[in-house]
Amino acid sequence: MNDADCLFCKIVAGDIPSTKVAETERVLAFRDIHPKAPVHVLVIPKDHYANTAALAAADPALAGDLLAVAADVAAAEGVDQSGWRLFANTGDDGGQDVYHVHFHVVGGKPLGPMLAA
Ligand code: 5GP
Numbered sequence: 001m002n003d004a005d006c007l008f009c010k011i012v013a014g015d016i017p018s019t020k021v022a023e024t025e026r027v028l029a030f031r032d033i034h035p036k037a038p039v040h041v042l043v044i045p046k047d048h049y050a051n052t053a054a055l056a057a058a059d060p061a062l063a064g065d066l067l068a069v070a071a072d073v074a075a076a077e078g079v080d081q082s083g084w085r086l087f088a089n090t091g092d093d094g095g096q097d098v099y100h101v102h103f104h105v106v107g108g109k110p111l112g113p114m115l116a117a
């Protein structure tokens with residue numbers, strides 16, 4: 001499944017370049033173009049799902065694959081001991097800008113409180 005108007009589908013297709021850090025048959029991980037920390041990687045399914053709820057409903061095993069790749073990325077980036085954060089912004093209040101589900105893997109410095117005040 002692929003959405004012709006979706007930025008991350010274009011990255012999966014290679015139509016928009018990205019810096020890949022990990023890949024499996026169904027999952028791609030690449031560096032965020034505007035990193036918020038020394039490590040900031042996005043982990044996405046190659047198939048298009050708008051958000052975590054859509055992914056979990058359609059294919060929970062694939063959601064698990066994303067978690068596994070996120071943990072592998074954290075280890076490969078060297079933050080598995082120092083600590084890291086995994087999050088998926090969802091919808092308007094969640095601050096989601098790209099409606100192709102993605103987990104942010106962030107670390108490499110103390111990240112502070114979970115939410116801005
Ligand atoms: P969201 O706000 O939807 O949770 O996260 C979208 C993320 O995608 C942002 O952190 C943003 O910096 C990143 N992003 C937006 N456009 C591109 C792009 O073309 N390439 C890459 N690698 N990241 C992007």
Ligand code: ZN
Nearest residue numbers: 006009048100
């Ligand atoms: Zn997409």
